[in-house]
Amino acid sequence: MKVTVTSRGDDVSNTLKRQIEQYLLDFGLYINEEEPDLVITVGGDGTLLQAFHDYSHRLEYTAFVGIHTGxxxxxxxxxxxxxxxxxxxxxKTPYHVVEYPLLEVMIQTAEEKEYRHLALNECTVKSIEGSLVSSVDIKGDTFEIFRGDGLCISTPSGSTAYNKALGGAILHPSLASIQIAEMASINNRVYRTVGSPLVLPQHHTCLLKPLNDVAVQVSIDHFTPAFNQIKSIQCRVADEKIRFARFRPFPFWKRVKESFIGE
Structure with missing residues (x-):
């Protein structure tokens, strides 16, 4: 098996990374950074997010497992x-693979250029100055005209992150879906939104078209690529999935309880 180890970069994580690499070699496993079958991340969720984006081109062949040092x-x-x-x-043990759905984001600019990105957690759409005004189309039909700070489109596994802070629902990662949550929407006689998070199934698309003349900022997980004159942002459940290597049970609702409620 080909394995690689990534680190958050702090002293504790780097030391642990070197220790793991030595263990792997002692057991006759191969360190392969280019084409790993398994990526071990040392740090936290941010480290695994980074590894996901680093290896998003080979999700079909690579699984992930994380060690947290915080x-x-x-x-x-x-x-x-x-x-x-x-x-x-x-x-020694064949691992069980658990697959989580991802978010596909297609960004089209006024120059007719199209960019495709995958998100493990979410995509956020905001205006850099002032309010964002955008149409929200679902399955090709205009659902509402949004005005406010922005919108967050999340995966089920990302529903516990920014989405939750916006009042969105926590979704189990077995549900192939995406969720749209509003950021400080403005509702009056001109602009009306449903005012609640929307959960879309796998075969539905969400298309956002900015309507006012403001600079729009799109973030993919913790990355903020630069785009000129965004014309539209289309979001849907991606065909690809992230694969996690499970060597023991890791119940989702137990993680939710431990993170937000405690014992």
């Missing part, structure tokens, strides 16, 4: 004291 994460479920146990599992 607070318990939604993606990183192993702790530093368990690294030897994890490597033994990797070397």
């Amino acid at each position: 607070h318990l994460g939604f993606y990183a479920d192993w702790i530093p004291e368990e690294v030897e146990k994890l490597v033994i599992h990797i070397a």
Whole structure:
């Protein structure tokens, strides 16, 4: 098996990364950064998000497992004291693959250029100055005209992140869907929105078309690529999925409880 290890970059994570790499070599496994079968991330959810984007071109072949060196994460479920146990599992035990849905974002600019991105957590659309005014089309029909700070389109696994802070629902990652949550919408006689998060199934698309003359900022997870004169942003459930390697149960609702409620 070909494995690579990525680190958050702090001293603790870097030390642990070197320790894991030595364990992997001791068990006869191969370190391959270019075409890994398994990516081990050391740090937190942000580290795994980075690894997802680094290897988004080979999601069909690469699985991910995370070790957290800080607070318990939604993606990183192993702790530093368990690294030897994890490597033994990797070397000796066939892992179970769990797949989570992703968000496909298609951005079209006024120059008729089109850009495709995948998001593990969410895509946010905001204006840099003033309010964003945008039509929201669902399955090809105009649903509403939004005016406010912006919109957040999230995956089920990302529903516990920015989406939750906006009052969105927490969705189980087994649901192939996307969720649209509003950021400070303005409702009056001219602009009316439903005012509630919307959950769209796999076969539905959401198309946003900015209507006012403002600079629009689109963020994909923690990345903010630069686009000139955005004409439209189309979001849907992606055909690709992220693959997590599971060596033991990691129940989603247990993670939600531990993160937001505690014992």
